[in-house]
Amino acid sequence: MSWLERYVRPKIKALVGAKPEVPDNLWHKCDNCGQMIFHRDLVANHHVCQHCNHHMRLPAEQRLEMLFDDGEYDRAELPKTPLDPLKFRDRKRYSDRLKEAQSKQDTKTANKDAIIVAHGKMEGRAVVVAAFDFSFMGGSMGVAVGEGIVTAAHLAVFQQAPLIIIPATGGARMQEGILSLMQMPRTVIAVQEVKEAGLPFFVLLTDPTTGGVSASFAMLGDIHIAEPGAVIGFAGRRVIEQTVKETLPDGFQTAEYLLEHGMVDIVAPRTQIRPTIIRLISLLMDGKPVDMAEASSDKDAAEGDLDIPDSAESGPDKT
Amino acid sequence: MRNFLDFEQPIAELEGKIEELRHLADTGEVNIADEVGKLQTKVDRLITTTYAKLTPWQKVQVARHPDRPHFKNYVSRMFTDYQPLSGDRSFADDHAILGGIGRFRGRSCVVIGHEKGGDTQARIKHNFGMARPEGYRKAQRLMELAERFQLPVITLVDTPGAYPGVGAEERGQSEAIARSIELCLNIRVPLVATIIGEGGSGGAIALAAGDAVFMLENSVYSVISPEGCASILWRSAEEAQTAAEALRLTAQDLEKLKVIDRVIKEPVGGAHREPDEAVDKVSDEIEAALTDLCAMEPGALRARRREKFLAMGRHGLS
Numbered sequence: 001m002s003w004l005e006r007y008v009r010p011k012i013k014a015l016v017g018a019k020p021e022v023p024d025n026l027w028h029k030c031d032n033c034g035q036m037i038f039h040r041d042l043v044a045n046h047h048v049c050q051h052c053n054h055h056m057r058l059p060a061e062q063r064l065e066m067l068f069d070d071g072e073y074d075r076a077e078l079p080k081t082p083l084d085p086l087k088f089r090d091r092k093r094y095s096d097r098l099k100e101a102q103s104k105q106d107t108k109t110a111n112k113d114a115i116i117v118a119h120g121k122m123e124g125r126a127v128v129v130a131a132f133d134f135s136f137m138g139g140s141m142g143v144a145v146g147e148g149i150v151t152a153a154h155l156a157v158f159q160q161a162p163l164i165i166i167p168a169t170g171g172a173r174m175q176e177g178i179l180s181l182m183q184m185p186r187t188v189i190a191v192q193e194v195k196e197a198g199l200p201f202f203v204l205l206t207d208p209t210t211g212g213v214s215a216s217f218a219m220l221g222d223i224h225i226a227e228p229g230a231v232i233g234f235a236g237r238r239v240i241e242q243t244v245k246e247t248l249p250d251g252f253q254t255a256e257y258l259l260e261h262g263m264v265d266i267v268a269p270r271t272q273i274r275p276t277i278i279r280l281i282s283l284l285m286d287g288k289p290v291d292m293a294e295a296s297s298d299k300d301a302a303e304g305d306l307d308i309p310d311s312a313e314s315g316p317d318k319t
Numbered sequence: 320m321r322n323f324l325d326f327e328q329p330i331a332e333l334e335g336k337i338e339e340l341r342h343l344a345d346t347g348e349v350n351i352a353d354e355v356g357k358l359q360t361k362v363d364r365l366i367t368t369t370y371a372k373l374t375p376w377q378k379v380q381v382a383r384h385p386d387r388p389h390f391k392n393y394v395s396r397m398f399t400d401y402q403p404l405s406g407d408r409s410f411a412d413d414h415a416i417l418g419g420i421g422r423f424r425g426r427s428c429v430v431i432g433h434e435k436g437g438d439t440q441a442r443i444k445h446n447f448g449m450a451r452p453e454g455y456r457k458a459q460r461l462m463e464l465a466e467r468f469q470l471p472v473i474t475l476v477d478t479p480g481a482y483p484g485v486g487a488e489e490r491g492q493s494e495a496i497a498r499s500i501e502l503c504l505n506i507r508v509p510l511v512a513t514i515i516g517e518g519g520s521g522g523a524i525a526l527a528a529g530d531a532v533f534m535l536e537n538s539v540y541s542v543i544s545p546e547g548c549a550s551i552l553w554r555s556a557e558e559a560q561t562a563a564e565a566l567r568l569t570a571q572d573l574e575k576l577k578v579i580d581r582v583i584k585e586p587v588g589g590a591h592r593e594p595d596e597a598v599d600k601v602s603d604e605i606e607a608a609l610t611d612l613c614a615m616e617p618g619a620l621r622a623r624r625r626e627k628f629l630a631m632g633r634h635g636l637s
Binding site (some may be wrong): 143212 | 489503556628632
């Protein structure tokens, strides 16, 4: 061991006394441009960097607040699922990892797993949203998340409401093994039921959406909206690099890349997502009935309008 | 020349001895029939005991055995009038997923499956059974064809996983797999899936969301390869054996978890020792399943399939 490594830092904290009561996260560093952002600005700007427009990951609760009218929504209760169904143990017990992830959550809104199912109004219309919580074990999909999506789909059909799913996930949860894989067909059936009920199914692809989630319900939306810069793909970047033995270009597997390759409909900045979805829901669901109603009630007026050109044509004679 | 797995070394040695003795008997006049007989009994017993208590990792090795019967071996023995069909009608023909139409024990069927290839050249041609989006899109095409003509679908799953390449991503690997799963669940004809070797993650479930799902005794089916899991969770690929145990990827565990419907017994010493026998055993199970499923009304069939998958994962290992 060299003397450099034996160097001991002077204990400044001990010299100046107790730490003042200041939250240690007043300033955030943008992971893209490296600029510092004041925490209030960050929240006001919905976690989008004001310097470079980089869309940082947004906590699931804030995501829901942004979508619903006045930020108000109700959370659906999710059915209980078996905890640690395989009795999985890697370097740690999976049941301990789960407890740890659950204890990190805010006690008020404690999430039992990586998904929140919410229902509320968007522009006055009932909508069901299932949002992944990336901070909970990387938003990975196991039985509980699958159950969340099935619940959300059933709720949407019950309320005759559109369904929006917002993945933010690395993929399947390894610690639930094959049961995680089985959430792929399971969630596919769930969204099929929504589509068969004639209801729109939106996928809002956020950073990241990869693996088993992208290869199941997340690519089966009626409309795919993605956030700028979000990483979306099947295989992880590292796995691909190891397979093809070359470094991948910048921008590979980003939302913009997927747009170019025909896999998403829209790349929308965070602030535009709510108005975009509201507009689309209205276009998809208010198609015929509204036009027909307007057409029939305005029929007389329309005929009256048609008379105008006639009278206008006869106008010159009169003058 | 037979390929032996590392844990089969004692078997290899005994069989080598028998071979030597037989060679001696052919050249000399010594009568060693007794000795050979004894050794044969010994080796038979050794194979039986070895294969009766394979560890999950050993099963992974057997599932990947190069001499294990592959898609082409199954098809040539199971089908008459087999006509391979190619292409996804949009980009290319993938060689990792093969398919076609043929007569299986008198019944016209569509068959789709992964082909890993039997030798180095074939393995390269078939990309080691790792399909690109074109493969899944070809599968979708064939499933639609089956539905149009009311033919049952037989799938044979044997893949390390979907191919993780740049082109595959570019052409929508995720969407191709998702759509395949959707179609498996949607078609109004029976779909019988059998994991004959490796059931590797999304690449496998894309063809395996069926009315009946079978697994050969020494095949494996998992959300991730043990090597991949070990390098992520243990941060060392060396722990693949431990990961194989933790993942519960054996046919026996999956039957307990109600993810598959039945385990199909393999010939003593694994499917690679008696490939024809293994194919026949699989055929018998598929035939029995098809007889039941073909009698069902198409709508009821689909509803039952959906219910089955919706219930999955609600129970763990007890």
